[in-house]
Amino acid sequence: MEKESTNLNAIEQGLANWHAAEKFNDIDNQIKKQIGDTSEKTYIESLNTSVTQKNCILQNIKAKKEAVNLFFTNVMTESEQIHGQLNAINEPWKGLLKRIVINPLISRAPLLSNTTSRNKRIAKTSATIHNQNMNITDIASEAQLTDLQLTLMLSMANRSQWTPWRALLLDDPTQHHDLVHASSVFDVLRDYIIDLDYQVMMSTHDSIQAKFFQRKLENEGVPSKIYQLVTRRGGVTAERMA
Structure with missing residues (x-):
């Protein structure tokens, strides 16, 4: 029995070695197919060089991504500041406009209102007609549009x-x-x-x-x-x- 057990262990060891040798041969063939006529040392050096280059490209992409993110963050911050400044000139703008424009639809309009369009903050002028907000440029005459622009500029000039x-x-x-x-x-x-x-x-x-x-x-x-x-x-x- 002891002899048979020894033989069985030897067979199992032989099978394991054979399986390992086959696996090694498969890997060796894959390596030879991959590297072609170059030596393993040369191929490893080229891989290391390629990895270094790819890392440089990756770092460059990360740096550009950070720059773009910083740019958009600053743009959003500046946009908020601009909208705050626009809100601040609404009242003096209305005061000037009432002195020039007779039509109450224009002179009493909400003027600059901050809204969001396509995830972007925008400021627009509007007037209320029959409980509906209309773009003020659709109802104002050329003279009234000129007055809107002039009084806006005058308000901003006096504030800034x-x-x-x-x-x-x-x-x-x-x-x-x-x-x-x-x-x-x-x-x-x-x-x-x-x-x-x-x-x-x-x-x-x-x-x-x-x-x-x-x-x-x-x-x-x-x-x-x-x-x-x-x-x-x-x-x-x-x-x-x-």
Whole structure:
């Protein structure tokens, strides 16, 4: 019995060795197939080089991902700050708009309201008609849209000191206005000059409106000058009218 047990153990050991040898041969054949004609040492060196290169690429991708995440975080933070600033100018904006625009749909509109569209914060202007919010650009005239833009800019200029020079450079802000409505705009600009110490440089297509604005300023003792652009042989020159 002892002899038979010894033989059985020897057979089991032989089978295990045979199985291990077959497994080794399979692995060896796979390695030879993988590395081809190169030596194992050369192939291992090339693998190490490839791993190093891939790690560099991975680190570069991670760095770019961190930069993009930081960028979007800063954008969202700045967006929140901008919306906070926009909310802060709503009341002074309304105050200016009521002085210029007669239509209550425009002058009493909620103006800037913060909403979300496609996961992005946006600010938009709207007006309420029959209990429905309408985009204000769909109902406002050209003159009213100009007044909206002008009063928004005036509100922001008075709240934020963009430059040490307190100046308003306006390109024909009353081009869609008759003289009556232009007068309201000129009253606001006059107050910015007198009360807030602004300088105003304004272009206009209408010399009558220019002289009308000048008379308003002169009545308050504010000096002003009007220049007309004239074409000459040497080019365009500015000649003083009044």
